[in-house]
Amino acid sequence: QVYKVQQNKNKSPQKNHQQFYSTDQxxxxxxxxxxxxxxxxxxxxKCNFCDKKGHLQAVCREKQHQQRNGHSQTxxxxxxxxxxxxxxxxEVSRNIH
Structure with a gap:
């Protein structure tokens, strides 16, 4: 027995995943x-982790290096x-008064 597969005409066709994500970059x-x-x-x-300019904390190499070596502290x-x-x-002047 052969069953006919119906297409749902109400749904729009799914977009190609590559339209949203560039694979060549x-x-x-x-x-x-x-x-x-x-x-x-x-x-x-300025990175919030290493305090260096030019990247975000999410991609900080110093942070990744420390996490690999078991150092997770900022x-x-x-x-x-x-x-x-x-x-x-x-601090000294506060303690004197």
Whole structure:
């Protein structure tokens, strides 16, 4: 016995998956999206993980490196000597009063 397969005329045909995702472009190392690195809107963005300019935390190589090596903590924010002295003096003056 042969059954006839009916097409549902109400449904629109499914769009080709490649219309939405480019297969010939690699992911941008700055943001992870599929476009040229030179066209990336995140060229001047500062990473929230490593504090370096030019990429997002989601694609940060330093973060990936630390996670591979078992270090999942966010690095400590770097401060200048002047900022350190100011913080210490501020703490000392609060304790004196």
């Amino acid at each position: 690699e992911k941008c190392y700055r943001c992870g999206k599929a476009h040229k690195v030179t066209d990336c809107p995140f060229k001047e963005t 690095p400590v924010k770097r401060i200048t000597k002047a900022e350190l002295v100011k913080a210490i003096l501020g």
